Amino acid sequence: MKLAPGTTVVTNGTLLDGNGGPPVPNATVIVTDGRVAYAGPARGAPPVEPTARRIDAAGGTIMPGLVEAHFHPTYFNVAALEDLDIKYPVEYVTLLAAANAKLALECGYTAARSGGSLFNIDVWLKKAIENDLCPGPRLAASGREICGVGGLMDWNPDYRKIGMEGLVLLVNGPDEARAAVRKLVKDGVEWVKTYPTGDAAAPDTNDHHTLCMTFEEMHAVVATAHNHSLKVTGHCRANAGIKNALRAGYDAIEHGTFMDAEALDLLLARDVPCVPALYFEWASVERGPEFGLPPRVIDGHKETLEAGAESARMILKAGGRLGMGGDYGFAWNPHGDYARELTFFVNYVGLSPLEVLTCATRTGAEILGRAAELGTVEAGMLADLLVVDGDVLADISLLEDRSRFVAVMQGGAVKAGKVAGERPA
Known part of the structure; x- marks a missing residue:
């Protein structure tokens, strides 16, 4: 640029x-x-x-300029998990990602860290932005994500014979976890995004208290990624999954929902930043019914919202670091609403405006690894x-x-x- x-x-x-x-x-x-x-x-x-x-x-x-620390450029009008990978062809998703990047910049977000992308569109989107071919935030790319077979991100049934490889690399055991990271190394990512835990979105199989990867798989991801100078983060809601990630050597935590004192100590010991992404939970509760979210799913989001807010307060009070942003691109949480996360952290979570703005600028730049020049x-x-x-x-x-x-x-x-x-x- x-x-x-x-x-x-x-x-x-x-x-x-x-x-x-x-x-x-x-x-x-x-x-x-x-x-x-x-x-x-x-x-x-x-x-x-x-x-x-x-x-x-x-x-x-x-x-x-603001930093969106959990940006999904390829998400667009997602109403169900399947919309993340089979709603549109990759050619159209690429155009949508460019439009989302332009919108983010117009919303005051001059930098962003991808939290996962269909194929490795964000890798090429970053190149296009840096070469001034299209407008958008300075981007750290993540490409495809990693999850255990049968976990939260493995929803296409085997009889469809379409797999999941456009969005997520599914692994069984540490050997496959290492192989998945090596694919991402070839793709040119900077961050490796994993799914150590489930989510309220999948109450019947992988809810927000379940694990989707083993510690051995997570450790293999970290060792391989760090060998190639990549950073690792993970969708961590369940308390055991948070602790597994921190013990495995993760460089950041997404959500950090159900933290306890032991998890907090692990986080603080290595000064690992956390991106709570809480406005998504509020939007799921408040707007979910109009989009047909089942009551069980909404109840799970309510539990996630309250626990996540408490965890965020606990982290910041203890001197930890929070980044701002997350999971925009769902039908009830569309791109362009990024700054609602900041207002939410003041009005609902109880942080001061200055605290939130520091999280959304300096801490965001630290998460990107660019604090020497941004934030x-x-x-x-x-x-x-x-x-x-x-x-x-x-x-x-x-x-x-x-x-x-x-x-x-x-x-x-x-x-x-x-x-x-x-x-x-």
């Missing part, structure tokens, strides 16, 4: 630098050749050339910025309204927002 040449000055706004510190009123951010050259009080800003582009934040908020607004960082018309700390739901975005910037280039179509002065 090319960095924008020249200088841009963003003024007349309150700066939230992403580090969780107090906001800086009447701030100025100077961007030179795609990187932040200055971020701080206006009175301390160095002079810039008269030809510099100027963006007026209009008394609003200047902050880092905060400091000198030397890539100028991935979000300028919002309004006080985001006073009303975090402003981030749900794209019409309030003055500018969404990547590498100093304005990609979306009110000033996107304006010619630089």
Whole structure:
């Protein structure tokens, strides 16, 4: 992705630098050749050339671009598990993924980590974004996922003879787990996504208290992935599955729903981040009936929602790290609603707006492995910025309204927002 040449000055706004510190009123951010050259009080800003582009934040908020830490680019209008792999042909899913990526950027998300993708579409989507062929967040790709045979992601019956290999690699034992990772190495992924546990979506076979992989399979995945410098994460709801993942050496945990004190100690000992993805659970409970979700499934999501909220509070209170995002692309939880997760964590989970924004920026960049260049607004960082018309700390739901975005910037280039179509002065 090319960095924008020249200088841009963003003024007349309150700066939230992403580090969780107090906001800086009447701030100025100077961007030179795609990187932040200055971020701080206006009175301390160095002079810039008269030809510099100027963006007026209009008394609003200047902050880092958001990071969607559990992004499924190939999910689209999913109403049942089978929709994830056989609803559309791969050619159309590829076009949908590009549209979802563009939408995410327009929603202020300048970076994202894939939580799994049909085939390895996200690997190629990342290349297209980096080569400026299509707009989207800076992407960390995961490609196909790994699950035990008969587990949550193994829903196509054998008599159909269609398998699951477009979406998930099914394994029986550690040897097959190693072979699956090696396929993903060839595909070019950065993260290996696994399914250690079930979910409320499958109450009859693999509910949220069941395991879908053995510890030996999970350990084999980690050893093989780490050998190739890849990171491993997993869909972890059941308490035993969380502990298995942490003991196996996972680099992140998705959901972390039913944590206890022992699981928390394991998480904190290695400072493993967790992405709870809780708005999906709320949407499943509140909107599930209109889409025909069975009462047993909705009851499971209620249990997952309450336990997941408690686990998230427990992690952050103990000094652990949370990322924001997850599982958008379902019919009741569509792409474009990403920032509702942030509002939800303030209004329902009880975190402060500043805590949530730190999770959605700096911690997200840490999860991507790019904290040295993304996630905060400091000198030397890539100028991935979000300028919002309004006080985001006073009303975090402003981030749900794209019409309030003055500018969404990547590498100093304005990609979306009110000033996107304006010619630089």
